[in-house]
Each structure stands twice: as structure tokens, then as C-alpha cells.
Amino acid sequence: MIFGKIIDDQMKGMLLSRKGKVTTYLPIDIGHEYFDFLGITVKAEKGDEPTEEEKGDEVLKENDASETSSTWTRKTLTVEEITAQATLFFVAGYDTTSNTLCFLVYHLVLCPEICDNLLQEIDDKLNGQAPNYDNVAKLSYMEMCIHETMRLFPAASRLDRVANNDVTIGNIRIPKGMTINIPVGAIQMDPEYWPEPEKFDPERFTPEAKAYRDPFVFMPFGAGPRNCVGMRLALLELKIAIVRILQNYRPVTSPKTKRHITFIISDSDQRFIPLGLYLKFEKRT
Numbered sequence: 115m116i117f118g119k120i121i122d123d124q125m126k127g128m129l130l131s132r133k134g135k136v137t138t139y140l141p142i143d144i145g146h147e148y149f150d151f152l153g154i155t156v157k158a159e160k161g162d163e164p165t166e167e168e169k170g171d172e173v174l175k176e177n178d179a180s181e182t183s184s185t186w187t188r189k190t191l192t193v194e195e196i197t198a199q200a201t202l203f204f205v206a207g208y209d210t211t212s213n214t215l216c217f218l219v220y221h222l223v224l225c226p227e228i229c230d231n232l233l234q235e236i237d238d239k240l241n242g243q244a245p246n247y248d249n250v251a252k253l254s255y256m257e258m259c260i261h262e263t264m265r266l267f268p269a270a271s272r273l274d275r276v277a278n279n280d281v282t283i284g285n286i287r288i289p290k291g292m293t294i295n296i297p298v299g300a301i302q303m304d305p306e307y308w309p310e311p312e313k314f315d316p317e318r319f320t321p322e323a324k325a326y327r328d329p330f331v332f333m334p335f336g337a338g339p340r341n342c343v344g345m346r347l348a349l350l351e352l353k354i355a356i357v358r359i360l361q362n363y364r365p366v367t368s369p370k371t372k373r374h375i376t377f378i379i380s381d382s383d384q385r386f387i388p389l390g391l392y393l394k395f396e397k398r399t
Contacts, residue, residue, distance in 0.1 A: 126197050203344050209387075210269040211348050215355055216388045218263040220375060221314045223365045223393045228316060231255055233398075236360055245357035253353060258316035260352055264334035266314065267386040269348075271299030271379055273336050298333050299379075299386075307331040363395035 191199075222229040235255045243249060250256075273296040277288050288294065303311040307327060308318065317323065335342035342348070359365075370392035377388050 122197060122201065126193065128200070203347060211351050213386060213388055214260070214263055214267065214269065214348075215352060216391055217267045217375070217386070218259060218352075218356065219359070219365050220388070220391045220393060221259075221263060223367055223371060224373060225314055228259065228314070229365065232259060233360055233364065236357055240357065240361070242361070245354045247350065250350065250353040250357060253357070255316065256353060256356060257349075258319040260349065260356075261319045261332070261334075262314060262316045265302045265308070265318070265332060266312075267377065267388075268298050268302060268334040269342075269386075270336075271386065272296065273298055273333065275340070296333070301331055301333070304331065359395075362398060364398055366394050366396050368392050368394040 222232065232255055235253055239252045240249055275294045275296065277290055277292050277294065280290050281288050302308065305311050308331075330337060335345040335348075370390075372390070372392070375388070376390050377386050379386055
């Protein structure tokens with residue numbers, strides 16, 4: 115309960131900062147407009163500026179969380195709705211991001227040559243700089259390692275979609291309203307698309323390899339207009355966390371390290387959850 119209130123207060127504080135009502139949370143120019151998720155939701159709360167035709171409508175009024183005239187209605191967001199959406203970004207993706215980080219670091223222990231390549235890239239391209247939004251974009255090999263981890267252990271092993279209309283694909287008829295289960299975990303381990311599917315091989319995600327592969331055989335964040343809205347934030351969190359760790363430490367085996375990775379798949383949301391991943395970290399010099 116206390117944690118929930120702290121998060122709620124922090125999110126509302128950031129929201130007020132973006133709206134220019136307080137300056138305690140973000141030491142920035144209040145007049146600056148941000149084209150990110152929070153900026154979009156703040157704009158949705160205010161509502162877009164009406165067109166000249168809408169401005170001429172004499173029956174313009176505000177009603178609860180919507181703006182209404184005699185000819186149009188624009189749904190806007192309340193402060194509580196914006197706070198809930200922003201909080202969901204951080205809370206809902208916490209376990210999935212931390213699990214992916216665990217699986218990736220463990221693979222770096224099992225594959226020291228891949229770890230060497232990743233450490234070399236971080237040292238060469240960042241040269242000791244702290245990771246940030248801009249410089250982690252240079253780390254192409256790291257992104258390949260993250261994608262290969264997500265291929266083996268996607269955040270959700272199954273996706274569900276509901277058909278909006280009757281449709282026939284080949285000889286299969288899908289009626290409107292039917293729920294379609296997409297077995298992401300099985301597709302991403304199919305040897306037809308992924309030779310030696312159980313092998314950890316970041317080279318599967320070079321630009322050349324991706325160009326010759328159907329993009330829909332790799333869907334760790336889903337696909338289409340309903341894909342994961344937190345995808346970019348999750349990838350940024352992973353990259354920054356990995357860089358901060360590997361700039362200072364190298365993951366190595368411990369007496370309890372096993373070659374076989376043990377995990378379970380949760381019943382509620384089909385997440386891969388690591389079990390008993392033992393390793394050590396050595397300080398880099």
C-alpha cells in the first residue's frame with residue numbers, strides 16, 4: 115500500500131512537471147515539448163487544439179473527461195488515467211525485463227567467447243562513458259545478444275488475438291470473436307527457421323540474417339498494431355543495465371553453475387521464469 119502511494123505520487127509529480135505546474139521533479143525548461151509516452155498522454159489530457167471549424171461551434175463545452183460540441187466528441191484523459199498508464203509501464207514490465215537480464219547474463223557465463231565480444235564492443239564504442247539513450251544505440255552486438263535471449267526465452271510464450279471479422283485463411287475458417295492463440299515460444303524454437311534452435315547464437319540477428327528470414331517468426335513483443343507498447347522502454351532498460359554491469363564486472367561460473375538452464379512457465383501470463391541460475395561476478399581491472 116505504501117509502495118503504491120509512493121509510485122502514484124512520483125508519477126503525478128512528473129506529470130505536473132511536464133504540464134509546467136511544478137519544477138521539483140525535472141530540472142528542465144518547462145516550455146520544452148517531449149515526444150514520448152508521457153508527453154503524448156499529457157497532450158491527450160489537454161485535448162488537441164480544435165480545428166477552425168470546431169472553434170466556430172458555439173456549443174463548445176467541457177464535460178468530465180471529454181470535450182464535446184454539437185458535432186463532435188473528443189475523449190481526453192484524466193490525471194488518474196495518465197498516472198495509471200505511466201505506472202503500468204514501469205510495474206508491468208519489471209519481471210519480464212529482469213528475467214531477460216538473468217537469462218542473458220547466464221548465457222554470457224556459459225558462452226565466454228560471446229561475453230568477450232560483448233565486452234569488447236562496450237569498451238570500444240563507449241570508452242568508459244556512462245550508458246544513456248543515445249550511446250547505447252551504437253551497441254549492435256548487444257542488441258543481437260538481447261534478441262537471441264528473447265528468442266529462447268520470450269517475455270510471453272503465447273499471444274492471444276481476437277478476430278474482428280469472419281476470415282478464411284487457406285482451408286481454415288476463423289469466425290468473428292474467436293480467440294486465436296499464437297505459440298510464440300514454439301515458433302521461435304522451430305528448426306525450420308532456426309537451425310540448432312537450442313543453441314545461443316547472436317549471429318542469427320545480423321542484418322544479413324534478418325533480411326532472409328520471415329519477420330513473423332520472431333515476435334518477443336508481439337506484432338502489428340497491438341504489439342507491446344513498452345518495447346522501446348524495455349530494450350533501453352536492458353541495454354543500460356547490461357552496460358552498467360559489464361563495464362565493471364565480468365560474469366563467470368561458480369561451483370553451482372549448471373550448463374542446463376532451468377525455468378518454469380507461469381500459468382497466468384505464460385512468462386518464462388528462471389530457476390536456480392547461479393553465477394559469480396569478477397571485478398574488471
